[in-house]
Amino acid sequence: MLPLGLVIPLLIPLLPLTFAHNIYELNTEYAGPTFFDEWGFFDNFDNLTEGSAIYVSAQVGASEKLAFVNEAGNAIIKVDNTTKLKDGAFRNTVRIQTNAVHGLGSLWVADMVHVPYGCSVWPAWWSSAPSWPASGEIDTFEYVNLMPNGQMALHTLPGCTLDDSPSNKFTGLINSTDCSFEFNSNQGCVVQNTNSTAYGEGFANAGGGVFVTEFGVDGISIWFFTRSAIPATLQNGTGDINTTMLGTPVANFPASTCNLSFIEPQHLTLNIDLCGAFAGDPTIFAQTCSGSCYQDYVIGPPSTYDTAYFEIKSIRTYHDPLFPNAIVIPPPPNITQAAPPIFTGQPFAAAPGVQGNIGWALICSLFAILFLGLTEGLL
Ligand SMILES: *[C@@H]1O[C@H](CO)[C@@H](O)[C@H](O)[C@H]1NC(C)=O
Ligand SMILES: *[C@@H]1O[C@H](CO)[C@@H](O)[C@H](O)[C@H]1NC(C)=O
Ligand SMILES: *[C@@H]1O[C@H](CO)[C@@H](O)[C@H](O)[C@H]1NC(C)=O
Ligand SMILES: *[C@@H]1O[C@H](CO)[C@@H](O)[C@H](O)[C@H]1NC(C)=O
Ligand SMILES: *[C@@H]1O[C@H](CO)[C@@H](O)[C@H](O)[C@H]1NC(C)=O
Numbered sequence: 081m082l083p084l085g086l087v088i089p090l091l092i093p094l095l096p097l098t099f100a101h102n103i104y105e106l107n108t109e110y111a112g113p114t115f116f117d118e119w120g121f122f123d124n125f126d127n128l129t130e131g132s133a134i135y136v137s138a139q140v141g142a143s144e145k146l147a148f149v150n151e152a153g154n155a156i157i158k159v160d161n162t163t164k165l166k167d168g169a170f171r172n173t174v175r176i177q178t179n180a181v182h183g184l185g186s187l188w189v190a191d192m193v194h195v196p197y198g199c200s201v202w203p204a205w206w207s208s209a210p211s212w213p214a215s216g217e218i219d220t221f222e223y224v225n226l227m228p229n230g231q232m233a234l235h236t237l238p239g240c241t242l243d244d245s246p247s248n249k250f251t252g253l254i255n256s257t258d259c260s261f262e263f264n265s266n267q268g269c270v271v272q273n274t275n276s277t278a279y280g281e282g283f284a285n286a287g288g289g290v291f292v293t294e295f296g297v298d299g300i301s302i303w304f305f306t307r308s309a310i311p312a313t314l315q316n317g318t319g320d321i322n323t324t325m326l327g328t329p330v331a332n333f334p335a336s337t338c339n340l341s342f343i344e345p346q347h348l349t350l351n352i353d354l355c356g357a358f359a360g361d362p363t364i365f366a367q368t369c370s371g372s373c374y375q376d377y378v379i380g381p382p383s384t385y386d387t388a389y390f391e392i393k394s395i396r397t398y399h400d401p402l403f404p405n406a407i408v409i410p411p412p413p414n415i416t417q418a419a420p421p422i423f424t425g426q427p428f429a430a431a432p433g434v435q436g437n438i439g440w441a442l443i444c445s446l447f448a449i450l451f452l453g454l455t456e457g458l459l
């Protein structure tokens with residue numbers, strides 16, 4: 081018989097196995113003065129979705145007060161609402177993504193007090209992996225213009241679907257079930273969140289709320305809670321989250337009909353685009369706004385963008401203790417190293433749920449590879 085002193089340490093490592101993948105431990109918190117430290121700024125115009133946006137660098141974001149931490153300690157990510165632009169110009173705005181990647185067994189929680197809205201505005205809180213679109217994309221929300229509802233979606237390789245049988249319980253409304261990026265110009269499997277407090281003015285008037293995205297072994301689930309209804313487990317500070325206490329999600333993509341190997345570790349992204357393939361589509365634009373997306377808004381009165389900002393209390397990431405390496409935070413770059421980064425495929429995905437741009441993005445990537453190949457050959 082083993083002495084008790086030995087039996088107990090042997091049992092302790094087995095204890096987590098009794099959890100059924102519903103408990104998540106805090107991994108990283110993005111909040112307060114250091115909010116922006118571990119994010120990359122796109123620092124280029126929107127070269128992927130035809131938007132009339134210039135995504136600024138961290139330096140410009142700070143100096144023009146487009147990406148900064150306000151007096152309340154909340155992160156602000158906004159569109160320039162002070163500059164009157166000349167015809168042909170694009171407007172400054174922000175697109176950032178986490179340095180860290182989030183794989184199977186991770187969960188992320190965004191506590192926001194304001195989300196962007198207004199005619200020509202296309203905000204999104206989403207994630208993707210470098211070899212987009214084949215490596216999978218999770219959209220916690222995106223919407224355009226003055227649309228009353230936001231949408232959630234997955235975009236994957238062919239073969240993943242949203243289970244639309246009654247046994248899959250969630251509160252959102254299904255718009256499409258094929259998650260393949262090859263289906264219907266990368267529409268994705270889309271669920272609408274019809275809760276009027278989840279977006280735009282309704283969200284702000286309610287004091288905001290919390291979005292939870294779980295990339296768990298049983299599937300991908302998204303919850304939304306308005307400020308007055310945030311469950312206790314999400315108010316647990318740096319304590320654990322028990323997803324069983326979150327109730328029925330607003331969207332649920334079970335692993336039974338979607339092979340989660342299709343979703344590679346994800347960079348989390350926040351961006352605000354202007355017009356472009358989704359907000360600027362004339363049919364979609366006319367549904368909630370009048371006039372011309374570019375002429376009347378992007379180069380129109382800058383006050384159009386007074387409501388086009390995220391105000392974020394915190395973004396916290398968590399992992400399932402059975403997947404201790406679900407979240408990987410890369411080491412800080414070697415600042416003494418002068419060489420430019422090596423091209424490793426497309427570092428930034430096009431956009432959440434964008435339709436009809438894949439061919440273009442792939443062609444651009446091929447040209448980039450060809451160009452690098454030629455340069456290497458010349459050297
Ligand atoms: C999505 O589905 C909802 C509910 O069925 C419907 O009202 C809405 O028009 C659909 N939206 C799109 C873009 O198909
Ligand atoms: C919106 O979500 C909140 C929970 O966050 C809920 O209390 C409220 O009833 C929902 N409203 C509608 C119209 O579904
Ligand atoms: C809060 O976290 C602690 C440990 O981190 C856990 O024991 C407790 O059950 C959590 N409470 C809720 C309400 O989830
Ligand atoms: C998680 O929450 C559920 C539902 O409230 C509860 O039955 C279960 O005991 C909780 N798990 C832990 C480990 O606290
Ligand atoms: C899921 O996809 C991976 C990678 O493509 C593959 O190796 C695996 O066999 C698939 N699993 C199932 C159950 O289809």
Ligand SMILES: *[C@@H]1O[C@H](CO)[C@@H](O)[C@H](O)[C@H]1NC(C)=O
Pocket residue numbers: 158161162385386387389
């Ligand atoms: C611009 O938007 C901010 C909110 O993000 C607001 O406080 C400000 O008054 C707006 N107008 C100007 C001219 O800065």
Ligand SMILES: *[C@@H]1O[C@H](CO)[C@@H](O)[C@H](O)[C@H]1NC(C)=O
Pocket residue numbers: 414416417418
């Ligand atoms: C950082 O870069 C310098 C200069 O290229 C190199 O000597 C050094 O080994 C690098 N350090 C690491 C940790 O890669």
Ligand SMILES: *[C@@H]1O[C@H](CO)[C@@H](O)[C@H](O)[C@H]1NC(C)=O
Pocket residue numbers: 122123124127128427428441444445448
């Ligand atoms: C778009 O700009 C980004 C950032 O400069 C760059 O990494 C990417 O290769 C560009 N993509 C295309 C398709 O031009």
